[in-house]
Amino acid sequence: MSNTMKLALLLTFLFVLNAQAQSPQNPASPIPEPAEVPTARPAANPVQRTERDTSRTRPVVPADSPEVTERLRRFRENTIDPNAPQSTRAPVTQSASMRPARLYCPPHGPLEINIRRGNADEMLVLMLIDRNGEVLGMAKDVQGRVNLLEVISGVDSLERAAWLQLVQGDHPLGPPIVIQPIREPPPVRTTRTTRPNSTATFTKIIGWGDRPLDTDDPAIDEERKSWIAGDPPIISGFKAYIDMDVLIRTDHGEILVALAPDEAPSTAWNFRTLARDGFYDHSGFHRVVPADREGKPFVIQGGDPTLTGNGGPGFALALEPSTLPHDYGVISMARADEPHSAGSQFFFALGREGTARLDGQYCSFGYAVSGSRAVDSIAATPIADIAEGRPVNIPVILTMQLVAAPARMPGIDRRQDRIKTTTKVGEVAPTSR
Secondary structure (H helix, E strand, O other), X not given: OOHHHHHHHHHHHHHHXXXXXXXXXXXXXXXXXXXXXXOOOOOOOOOOOOOOOHHHOOOOOOOOOXXXXXXXXXXXXXXXXXXXXXXXXXXXXXXXXXXXXXXXXOOOOOOEEEEEOOOOOOOEEEEEEOOOOOEEEEEEOOOEEEEHHHHOOOHHHXXXXXXXXXXXXXXXXXXXEEEEEOOOOOOEEEEEEEOOOOOOEEEEEEEEOOEEOOOOOHHHHHHHHHOOOOOOOOOOOEEEEEOEEEEEEEOOEEEEEEEOOOOOHHHXXXXXXXXXXXXXXXXXXXXEEEEOOOOOXXXXXXXXXXXXXXXXXXXXXXXXXXXXXOOOOEEEEOOOOOOOOEOOOEEXXXXXXXXXXXXXXXXXXXXXXXXXXXXXXXXXXXEEEOOOOEEOOXXXXXXXXXXXXXXXXXOOOHHHHOOOOOOOOOOOOOOOO
């Protein structure tokens, strides 16, 4: 036998011995047994760990089983709580719903809405409704992806925002979608004039485009002759989005605001966006003027994160020709003398008697539908500086959030839901704090 073969046999023998030594019955590097220590005295109330009863363990369902697959599908569609016991789950019902396919749409379309039919058998109907509750158009038996320009006539010629409501049978389903034509506002016409009972001058708005605000004023009629005609209005496209209200939570209570994109679409969208993104959180009502110099109810003003009256979002809005009257509970944009200087500051009107003169001069863009006690309570805040309307303790805006607006139905004008005051001028409002 050669030396090479002897060496190979020796290595094989050593390998077998090493494998036996590494087996569980004979570990290679055994951990030394710990030295015996005195047994500790048990606690007065020791916690006893009971052995697990494996007979009561629920069997594991395979991940690819039909049961798990169905549960995952239903969970992704938000129809069940995956943690709820099987016996307590309600039967799965999927109601019809709709969502805009995109926010911005080109002027010639497509202007598409995604409609999910759900489980119900009744026919789905789309209604296009204006602010007065008048039905502008209708499409029946719709589902899937629908181009509104093809199924509802007149959409392409909308002059102001309208609401698209999905209806099944006699029941409206979910919040409406705002269909807003994108149009540039007409040129604003201004003049310099003197304030009543004062020598101070200010910029007064006297018209829009070729339309004067006061057709009986001969001075305005004379100025109108020098107005340069602006470009003809055209539709640059559409915006389609779920209608939302703005809930304002203050330390005086809550105020729910319905927006009016039909009157001031860009202003309403700006307020909605700032509220959604937290701009107004922890700001306040830095100016409170419960009555003007003649004792007529006036405004409460907020929206400045600096609480000085000089703060804003860092940009300015073009003034829009809103015709929404400045009545009690109507929300409007505060601004400087320059017409296109509004940004984030807003005010609530406290009464038609004192705020009717603001019509056409400031851009109203919504109205409160609940929260009259909170509005009146803020208006009754003690004032430290009457000239500036500075409160002793500034009412705080805790937060703002968007909540789904209610359905729109034919024959119903939501502006009728605007709040009514709970107090008279000079009375102290009951606080809801």
